[in-house]
Amino acid sequence: MRAVVYDRYGPPDVQRLDEVEEPVPKEKEVLVKVHATTVNRLDAATREANQRSGPAVSFLSRLVFGIRRPRQRILGSEFAGEVVGVGTAVREFAVGDHVFGITGLAFGAHAEFICVQQGSRMAHKPTGMSFEQAAALCDGALNALACLKQAHLRKGQTILIYGASGAMGTAGVQLAKYFGADVTAVCSTKNLELVRSLGADAVIDYTREDFTQNGQAYDVVFDAVGKHSFNRSRGSLKPGGSYLATDGLRNLGLVLWTALAGGKRVRFSVTSPIPTKKDVLFLKELVEAGRFRPVIDRSYPLQDVVEATRYVETEQKVGNVVLTV
Numbered sequence: 353m354r355a356v357v358y359d360r361y362g363p364p365d366v367q368r369l370d371e372v373e374e375p376v377p378k379e380k381e382v383l384v385k386v387h388a389t390t391v392n393r394l395d396a397a398t399r400e401a402n403q404r405s406g407p408a409v410s411f412l413s414r415l416v417f418g419i420r421r422p423r424q425r426i427l428g429s430e431f432a433g434e435v436v437g438v439g440t441a442v443r444e445f446a447v448g449d450h451v452f453g454i455t456g457l458a459f460g461a462h463a464e465f466i467c468v469q470q471g472s473r474m475a476h477k478p479t480g481m482s483f484e485q486a487a488a489l490c491d492g493a494l495n496a497l498a499c500l501k502q503a504h505l506r507k508g509q510t511i512l513i514y515g516a517s518g519a520m521g522t523a524g525v526q527l528a529k530y531f532g533a534d535v536t537a538v539c540s541t542k543n544l545e546l547v548r549s550l551g552a553d554a555v556i557d558y559t560r561e562d563f564t565q566n567g568q569a570y571d572v573v574f575d576a577v578g579k580h581s582f583n584r585s586r587g588s589l590k591p592g593g594s595y596l597a598t599d600g601l602r603n604l605g606l607v608l609w610t611a612l613a614g615g616k617r618v619r620f621s622v623t624s625p626i627p628t629k630k631d632v633l634f635l636k637e638l639v640e641a642g643r644f645r646p647v648i649d650r651s652y653p654l655q656d657v658v659e660a661t662r663y664v665e666t667e668q669k670v671g672n673v674v675l676t677v
């Protein structure tokens with residue numbers, strides 16, 4: 353089968369299309385013919401051994417994914433496609449089913465076929481949704497969901513979402529609205545209409561207004577793009593409010609420190625429980641109820657993975673970048 357592989361850590365062009373062996377499903381596995389996948393920030397960060405995040409994170413990244421070279425040669429954590437084979441113990445899925453899901457750190461979706469455990473984070477594709485849309489459902493949304501759960505976001509609370517136009521941000525706006533919060537979305541001028549259309553009650557254009565200076569205070573400040581900080585947001589939090597971080601090792605220390613000190617808290621996505629199949633099914637229900645839609649910025653054919661990755665690394669994508677297989 354054709355797959356995008358990489359044999360060393362480095363820039364986007366370490367990836368190349370190659371012929372590899374087609375996987376064979378084990379007893380409890382499903383063989384999926386991938387129709388669409390994505391390039392997300394996890395793919396990009398893993399491919400360069402998280403060098404942008406500094407030597408400590410890069411070392412941890414190599415410990416997990418391979419010290420000298422990547423153990424898993426195929427990236428891609430999100431997929432949508434058709435079941436074309438099942439192991440002998442598979443009951444939940446049958447040949448011909450349309451499915452979507454996320455393999456997370458196991459990757460493997462930048463390929464024509466992938467084997468997925470039936471009990472893992474995979475579900476039947478929501479009715480009426482294209483493979484491209486379904487492929488872009490999980491990563492941003494599951495991460496945003498994990499963050500909002502950490503903050504125990506409730507009906508009537510106020511949340512400010514910084515970086516509201518990214519994969520996590522566009523999902524965060526919709527999920528926070530679903531949980532009944534009053535949502536203020538922060539992004540640049542060109543994305544204001546989009547975040548409004550996702551349900552934001554108020555929008556702030558950060559190129560014209562600094563939210564930390566507007567005298568408002570929120571129950572939660574969600575930095576969905578890892579570009580703000582607890583220190584700068586502190587004055588915009590109500591007493592006992594939470595700052596939700598999605599990037600930056602320094603935030604681990606702040607999680608501990610603010611938990612001990614009491615008052616305003618830092619919560620960090622990396623310390624939240626790993627999303628489950630139940631969360632994937634919850635997303636499917638939201639989509640089918642018309643309460644959630646993944647935002648897709650661009651779609652590339654699989655062979656243009658290098659170009660797609662370069663675009664993701666501009667940190668300017670709006671929502672998600674899809675690869676069609």
Ligand SMILES: NC(=O)c1ccc[n+]([C@@H]2O[C@H](COP(=O)([O-])OP(=O)(O)OC[C@H]3O[C@@H](n4cnc5c(N)ncnc54)[C@H](OP(=O)(O)O)[C@@H]3O)[C@@H](O)[C@H]2O)c1
Pocket residue numbers: 392393394395397398402405492514515516517518519520521538539540541543558575576577578579598599664667668669670671
């Ligand atoms: N290290 C890892 O392994 C890893 C993996 C996955 C995710 N993450 C983290 O997860 C978070 C979310 O990732 P994502 O994929 O959702 O992000 P994303 O989709 O790449 O975010 C892109 C959006 O961020 C906005 N943006 C860019 N620079 C900004 C700035 N300086 N201030 C405010 N907004 C800015 C842009 O919109 P505007 O033009 O409107 O500003 C753009 O639409 C990030 O913190 C990321 O670092 C890390």
